[in-house]
Amino acid sequence: MGVSLKDVAQRAGVSIKTVSNVVNNYPHVTPQMRAKVQQAIDELGYRPNLTARHLRKGRTGIIAFAVPELGNPYFAELAGAIIDAAAQHDYTVLVDHTAGLRERELLVCQEFRSHVIDGLILSPIHLETADLVARQETSPLVLLGEREYEAPYDQIAIDNVAAAREAVRHLVGLGRRRIAFLGSRTDRERQPAHLRLRGWREELVASGLEPAETLVVATDGYGRADGAAAMSALLDRGERPDAVFAYNDLIALGAMRTLIERGLRVPDDIAVVGFDDIEESRFGAISLTTVAPDKHAIARLAVDRLVERLSGRSDSEPRRISPGYELVVRESTGGGRTAPGHGRDPGPRPGDDSPTPPPA
Amino acid sequence: MGVSLKDVAQRAGVSIKTVSNVVNNYPHVTPQMRAKVQQAIDELGYRPNLTARHLRKGRTGIIAFAVPELGNPYFAELAGAIIDAAAQHDYTVLVDHTAGLRERELLVCQEFRSHVIDGLILSPIHLETADLVARQETSPLVLLGEREYEAPYDQIAIDNVAAAREAVRHLVGLGRRRIAFLGSRTDRERQPAHLRLRGWREELVASGLEPAETLVVATDGYGRADGAAAMSALLDRGERPDAVFAYNDLIALGAMRTLIERGLRVPDDIAVVGFDDIEESRFGAISLTTVAPDKHAIARLAVDRLVERLSGRSDSEPRRISPGYELVVRESTGGGRTAPGHGRDPGPRPGDDSPTPPPA
Known part of the structure; x- marks a missing residue:
């Protein structure tokens, strides 16, 4: 700490300007000079002050x-x-x-x-x-x-609509017919939930299923508690979905907690798909199938x-x-168990024969 | 948007300096003047620029x-x-x-x-x-x-040592005798793990149990994957602890995932306690007992x-x-199930009669 451009210049026997030219990688420095300055930099352990370099350009870095x-x-x-x-x-x-x-x-x-x-x-x-x-x-x-x-x-x-459609298509491919959507925010038309909800709706229609509005639950926020509450609300009003597509992983994880408390089995009774592929989705007692944005x-x-x-x-x-994404199939929709910490699970298991995507 | 001190001054018919005095809550402003300026502020929707106020004092805020x-x-x-x-x-x-x-x-x-x-x-x-x-x-x-x-x-x-002792005391009180510690970093003597490990050791000795070093597993990091790997390593070398105290919640959650994959029951076979009380610890399929720093x-x-x-x-x-902390008892050590999203669980259940803490 505390080694300055001046110290380097003195050690190398050159001007401060020359050291500055080397540090900033400017042209017009001979290789010999560059080597000389670099040696002094290495000997003194000088570290160029990036902030100062940015500041000279009128920036903070x-x-x-x-x-x-x-x-x-x-x-x-x-x-x-x-x-x-x-x-x-x-x-x-x-x-x-x-x-x-x-x-x-x-x-x-x-x-x-x-x-x-x-x-x-x-x-x-x-x-x-x-x-x-x-x-x-x-x-x-x-x-x-x-x-x-x-x-x-x-x-x-x-592409949120396409990604949501792929998630719903996966559930339809597993034979699920009553697929709920948790986490809509109908008050704000341009919210992301709007796009994912649209994907849910479009894919159900394309699959010949009815997008029942009674299976859509709005949430106040995007957290675990919101997902748990939404799942409870859905069950409390007598709905029995056989699958849940959640706006994000946190809502999905909260919903799974409610399902377990109610004695329902995931995925046997209700399959669950999230969105985000946060690390936590790989490490729960039941790992979570999710859309993984890149x-x-x-x-x-x-x-x-x-x-x-x-x-x-x-x-x-x-x-x-629009960057890419992929659907990562895990235990919450019957995907295989993999050792945690090994990153991505493999794709759908043999037998999970999702239908070909219909034209959008 | 775009309403300036000057706009407020014009609307109120006073000097910019006066507006500034009001905004900065300086003395020497009459109540009448203050009311006048405040009215203009309200009418124009002016919001004082905090940054500028800080900058005048040589700060960025x-x-x-x-x-x-x-x-x-x-x-x-x-x-x-x-x-x-x-x-x-x-x-x-x-x-x-x-x-x-x-x-x-x-x-x-x-x-x-x-x-x-x-x-x-x-x-x-x-x-x-x-x-x-x-x-x-x-x-x-x-x-x-x-x-x-x-x-x-x-x-x-x-107080990490005291908090760790309380966690271990809870496990001893449940009748557990082979309590592992996951997440030590023995290379760095002043690491937090060192203090929590010391608490584990002190409490076991105080309880008349042997702090077996074979039940201590170092980890490379502090994440879920580290906990999963540490738990696997412990089981693979033939150890069968009846409880795990993990350096933090992430390590505990990773360890629980490994236990479930190995077909071991939490808490019946192995009770688990973490440290941090992250929200996730309340929402897993098996909620996690943990030390909750305030x-x-x-x-x-x-x-x-x-x-x-x-x-x-x-x-x-x-x-x-040293701020406070508390041990939050949940399902991973046999604590009661509570609805998620309801914040803290109640303390230990009746029957969870932890022994009185021995003198430190």
Whole structure:
């Protein structure tokens, strides 16, 4: 600690400017000079101050990732992937928390922290297209998640309708006919739940099944307790689904807890599918079948778009990019048991002959 | 959006300075003037720019909470509590991630981001007392977690030895005699695992039981996969414990998954106790008995200490503060089943007559 550019210059017998040129990888430095400076750097254990380098370019070297729910492991896992992706570009990531509140979403994407952060990756809940169009702050912004905006910003989101259809198709393929949907938020038409709910509806219709609205349960939030309460509510009003497709893994895990408490067997009585593939879904007593968005692709795409715009390398039109996903079949729908910690389970078991997807 | 101090001043027919005095709650403003300005604020929907207020005092209004594991819900839950506590003082919290790497721990507590953050709450893994003593950065720093430092900084940590003893005492009280410890890190003497392991050892000795080192399993990390692997390793070498005390909930949850895969019953064959009381521990198919640190007290104490020092209100000696904790008994040790989402379970059931704690 405390080794400066000046110390390196003295040790190497060169000017501070020369050391700076080497550290910043500027051209016009002879290989001999570069070697000399590098030797001094190694001997002294000098570590270039990335912050200072960013500051010279009028930047802080920090990007923010603003999430609606810190307590949802999906966002924690995504944050980890974003931190890794940003490190490749010498950027540090700080995680900001909007609690899904419109006011805080507005704050983070307006002027609030422009003196601190160079760019923002935001996963919004309540923000409207009009808010984004009205945005005056000019620092780069990349949007994640399922809301669809008509605003001039890059958006990274998997195809939620298609992914939900694949989950429901899997359940139909297992012979399930009364497939409930937990976690709708009917009050907000452009919510992600809206897209997943639409996928549920479309796939049931395509399979010749009725999308019974009595099997749809709205939740107040997206957590385990919400899933447990929704499952209880459904059972309490006398419904007996043979499968549940939940908006996310936390809701699915909460629902499973309720099923177990009620003495119902998963998957025999009720099969359960979640969405997110959080690590927890692999480690429960009954591992959870789930839609796994490609979190690393989401993170890489988001950071790449942001850094390209930060560096001025890209003036291209903002785009909507859809990373991949896969359905991971586990015990909650009769998938095979695999040793925990071995990452992904294999795909559907032999005998799980899902029908070919109908045309969308 | 876009309403400025100037707009408020014009609407109220007063000077910008007067509006500023009202907004900042300075004295020497007459009640009439205050009411007039407040009316204009309300009419225009003006929201004071907290950042600007902090900036005028040479601050950014941001404190960082640096955690070793974003993917561990304990830290996510603690971050939520810290964000809430900081909001009471008009501070915003950004979450930084050290990945438990010494290099990054040094960076966050040295000069790295002093242009961005006013103060730091750090939960270190590898940092040494010498590193802290050598720290030149003068911004306030509060340390969380179980490492014990002899350095002039406030530290907030529950009494890990006492908490671990209570967990083991609970298992002994249930008649368990072969109690394993999963998650030791014997290479690092001052690790938290060291304190919890010491508690395990002390309580067994106090109970007249032998702390068999063959029942102690080290793990590479603190996650579910580590717990699953540790449990497998223990069983594979022919050990048959009748209880497991895990370093944390994630390790306990991973171990339970292994037990279920091996056809062992929890708690009948093997009772399991974790540490942290993450939400997930309440929602598994078998809910987890765990030591619950008072996260809200930890967060409040940390933020209060930091803000006191930031405001210059406190020059008091740095202190080591121990918030409370409680053992929450659930199904993994035979505790009663409770509806999920109802928060804490009640304490030990009648009949769970733990012996009186022996003198430490």
